[in-house]
Amino acid sequence: MNQALDLGLDALSLASIYFLAAIGLAITFGVMGVINMAHGEFIMMGAYTGYVVQQVVPDYTLSIIIALPLAFAVTFAAGVAMERLVIRHLYHRPLETLLATFGISVALQQIAKNIFGTQARPLTSPAWLDGAWVLNDVVSISYIRIAIFVLALIFLTLLLFVLNRTRLGLEVRAVTQNPRMAASMGINPDRINMLTFGLGSGIAGIAGVAIGLFAKVTSELGSDYIVQSFMTVVVGGVGNIWGTLAGATLIGFLQKGIEFFNPSNTLAAQTYMIIFIIIFIQFRPRGIIALKGRAAGD
Amino acid sequence: MLQTKDLTLHYSGSQILYGIDMAAERGQVTCVMGTNGVGKTSLLKALSGTHHRSGGSYTLDGEAIAKPPAHALARKGVAYVPQGRDIFPLMTVRENLETGFACLPREERFVPEQIFELFPVLKEMEGRRGGDLSGGQQQQLAIGRALIAQPKLLLLDEPTEGIQPNIIQQIGRVIEYLRDEGKMAIVLVEQYFEFAYGLADEFFVLTRGAVSLSGSKASLTKEEVMASVSV
Ligand SMILES: Nc1ncnc2c1ncn2[C@@H]1O[C@H](COP(=O)(O)OP(=O)(O)OP(=O)(O)O)[C@@H](O)[C@H]1O
Ligand SMILES: [Mg+2]
Numbered sequence: 388m389n390q391a392l393d394l395g396l397d398a399l400s401l402a403s404i405y406f407l408a409a410i411g412l413a414i415t416f417g418v419m420g421v422i423n424m425a426h427g428e429f430i431m432m433g434a435y436t437g438y439v440v441q442q443v444v445p446d447y448t449l450s451i452i453i454a455l456p457l458a459f460a461v462t463f464a465a466g467v468a469m470e471r472l473v474i475r476h477l478y479h480r481p482l483e484t485l486l487a488t489f490g491i492s493v494a495l496q497q498i499a500k501n502i503f504g505t506q507a508r509p510l511t512s513p514a515w516l517d518g519a520w521v522l523n524d525v526v527s528i529s530y531i532r533i534a535i536f537v538l539a540l541i542f543l544t545l546l547l548f549v550l551n552r553t554r555l556g557l558e559v560r561a562v563t564q565n566p567r568m569a570a571s572m573g574i575n576p577d578r579i580n581m582l583t584f585g586l587g588s589g590i591a592g593i594a595g596v597a598i599g600l601f602a603k604v605t606s607e608l609g610s611d612y613i614v615q616s617f618m619t620v621v622v623g624g625v626g627n628i629w630g631t632l633a634g635a636t637l638i639g640f641l642q643k644g645i646e647f648f649n650p651s652n653t654l655a656a657q658t659y660m661i662i663f664i665i666i667f668i669q670f671r672p673r674g675i676i677a678l679k680g681r682a683a684g685d
Numbered sequence: 686m687l688q689t690k691d692l693t694l695h696y697s698g699s700q701i702l703y704g705i706d707m708a709a710e711r712g713q714v715t716c717v718m719g720t721n722g723v724g725k726t727s728l729l730k731a732l733s734g735t736h737h738r739s740g741g742s743y744t745l746d747g748e749a750i751a752k753p754p755a756h757a758l759a760r761k762g763v764a765y766v767p768q769g770r771d772i773f774p775l776m777t778v779r780e781n782l783e784t785g786f787a788c789l790p791r792e793e794r795f796v797p798e799q800i801f802e803l804f805p806v807l808k809e810m811e812g813r814r815g816g817d818l819s820g821g822q823q824q825q826l827a828i829g830r831a832l833i834a835q836p837k838l839l840l841l842d843e844p845t846e847g848i849q850p851n852i853i854q855q856i857g858r859v860i861e862y863l864r865d866e867g868k869m870a871i872v873l874v875e876q877y878f879e880f881a882y883g884l885a886d887e888f889f890v891l892t893r894g895a896v897s898l899s900g901s902k903a904s905l906t907k908e909e910v911m912a913s914v915s916v
Pocket of ligand 2: 725726727768842
């Protein structure tokens, strides 16, 4: 019983990490349909932003408070630049987008290596996040995982709010559903695409700060998350945020489950997981939360 | 209000429109007629900026229009109800209407009651997704949506296509109402002859991408117009 609870909590916190990592992609890939292989590098950029801030601001609490919006700003700018320079010339050409962004991903990793070296850089969490919430001998959960869970919830709410309740969100949805008609209604699709891509990238940056708090910050940080992020979005159902939540939950629990039955062999665990997902997609090609009704074009 | 001179249009090399001279005035319905594939939709695309003309001039209210992006033309007061309606399928009826706010300053961003008076069904269906509406309801939504920004030029591409008679009548009444209000010029592309003839003040008949007949209702007999559009 305790063990199950412990495993469940573990899975839940893994799910919130995947959710955080994937939510930016849920916008750029899920909403806009851009296959951005450099998404992981935006996460990495966010994490390094956090590291740099900590070099300047010694107070760990304050530095995290500064790092979160700054990471957003940095990766938002990087995303906007990338959209303007590369992506916008490649809309509706997925293969070329994939290759171009893969190239950018490799280049960004190399740049990070040149600037920060190959050794892992620490991103230290403030002391009040150090402990763990101990329920009993077996079950405990570190505060940092709780913080990440809370952060994931905040993001979910914030993003749902932006997409469904704000003017920007309305224009984003209009442009993604029918860019030509959106333009005829007076919406500038170029501007919206740029902002949307920036938003997705900026969120990846914030996720990077959170992930950097428990993972080692290296130039390869991003590539550790890119596959899981795409899986999360695809399994959850492209084009909606709830789907990403469902996808992250499924993948988090699945991974912990497989690891539990097969503790020593992580490679095998990865393989089982990918097999499961391939099978899953055969049965539910539109993901867990598929859009329904005449509107979805059935 | 609207004037084109010698307007031409190409799709990647093949010419579709040949030297269109056309005009439309406020408070009038200018009807563009012609058989399938003569270039009626292409003409509206040129006027709405969704596919730019390749030559000729285009003026709106005396202002020469270069080739601005479609959203800039929309902000100049050109509203477009395309053939096929192009409703945003996953957005609610209300949200579809609100897309038109992009042309309005912040303090004018509300859906005028008038739109629901013209199309009561939009009020009933306010929270329904656009893609779930019937064809007739979608057409009403497309017209309502075009009116949000109080345009000075309204472009309607075959609003009766695939729509049942009572809704067609209703759409006809709305067009009459808008004409009599006198705030906008209405360009109506239509193949349903009786409907178009009943509403039109001016005619432009296209044949293979060129104007083959034009004139006011008074200057042309019904038989003349009918003969010019029959194959
Ligand atoms: N995007 C396009 N690319 C190439 N050719 C096109 C394109 N759109 C239309 N055409 C061609 O241009 C010509 C005029 O088309 P258009 O849609 O303007 O006709 P229409 O008068 O509106 O016809 P209908 O009554 O069937 O709506 C047709 O021959 C059509 O095949
Ligand atoms: Mg047409």
